Amino acid sequence: MQQLASFSLGAALLPSFGFAEHPIPEDPTSIYIPPGGGIHGMVGDMQITFKLNKNQTSNHLASWESTIQPGELGAPPHYHTSFDEICRVLEGTVFIMTGNEVTEVKAGGWHLRPKGVVHTFWNSGSVPAKTIDLCIPGGHEDYMQELAALFENNKRPKPDDFKLLEQKHDIHYRFDLLKEVMQKYNVKL
Numbered sequence: 001m002q003q004l005a006s007f008s009l010g011a012a013l014l015p016s017f018g019f020a021e022h023p024i025p026e027d028p029t030s031i032y033i034p035p036g037g038g039i040h041g042m043v044g045d046m047q048i049t050f051k052l053n054k055n056q057t058s059n060h061l062a063s064w065e066s067t068i069q070p071g072e073l074g075a076p077p078h079y080h081t082s083f084d085e086i087c088r089v090l091e092g093t094v095f096i097m098t099g100n101e102v103t104e105v106k107a108g109g110w111h112l113r114p115k116g117v118v119h120t121f122w123n124s125g126s127v128p129a130k131t132i133d134l135c136i137p138g139g140h141e142d143y144m145q146e147l148a149a150l151f152e153n154n155k156r157p158k159p160d161d162f163k164l165l166e167q168k169h170d171i172h173y174r175f176d177l178l179k180e181v182m183q184k185y186n187v188k189l
Contacts, residue, residue, distance in 0.1 A: 031052065031056055033051050037049075038051045038064070041145065041149075042151050042152075043144070043151055044072070045069045045072055046066055046067065046072060048064050048065070048144065048148060049066075050064045050144070051063045053141045054141065060137055062135045063132060064133055064144065066130070066131050067128050067129070068121075068129045068130075068131070070124075070125055070127060071123065071124070071187055072188065073120060073181065073185075073188065073189045074120070075120055076175055076178045077097070077118050077119070077120040077181060078174055079115070079116060080115050080172070081116060081170055081172070082115060084112060084113065084115050085113040085119075085136075087111045087134075088131060088132040088133075089105045089107050089110075089130070090131060091107050091127075091129060092107060092123060092125050093106045093125045094111075094131060095121065095122050095123075095185065096121040097119060097181065098113055098119045122181075124185060140170070140171075142169065143169035146169075162175075
C-alpha cells in the first residue's frame with residue numbers, strides 16, 4: 001500500500017506526458033480501409049494510395065502505400081524540419097539514403113528518416129517495390145496530394161511548382177544533389 005501511495009504521489013508531481021494536451025475525442029471513430037482502398041494518385045511513375053490523414057488521427061500521423069518501379073527514384077533529395085518519416089517495405093527492396101548513409105531495406109524491414117536529415121529513396125531492383133510510409137506527426141499527406149495533382153493527366157511539374165510547394169509545406173529540396181544520386185545509383189526521376 002505504501003508503494004502505491006508513493007507511486008500516486010510521484011505521478012501527481014511529475015510533469016504531464018501530454019495526455020491533457022491530446023485528449024481522446026469525445027466521439028472517436030474507428031476507420032477501416034479495405035485492401036486496395038484509399039485515395040489513389042501518381043507521382044511520376046510511383047503509385048500512391050493515401051490511407052490515413054492528420055484529420056483522422058488527431059494530427060498524430062499520416063500514412064500511404066507506394067509502389068516504386070524498378071530504376072525509379074522516389075523523390076529528389078530533401079529534408080523536413082517538423083516531422084519524421086517511417087518506411088516499411090512490403091515487397092521488393094528499397095534503398096534509402098539519409099545523410100551520407102545508404103541502407104538497403106528488404107521486404108519486412110523498417111527505416112526511420114528523421115527530421116532535419118537530407119534523404120531520398122529508390123528501387124534499384126528488377127521488380128516493383130511496395131512500401132507503407134508514415135509521417136509523424138501528420139500533415140505531409142497534404143503536400144503529397146498536391147504533388148500528385150501536378151502529375152494528373154500525364155502532366156509534369158515545372159520548377160516553379162516545386163518552389164511553391166517548398167514555400168507552402170515543410171519540404172526543403174536539395175536539387176543540387178539530384179544529378180549525383182541519379183548517376184551514382186543509376187536511377188531516374
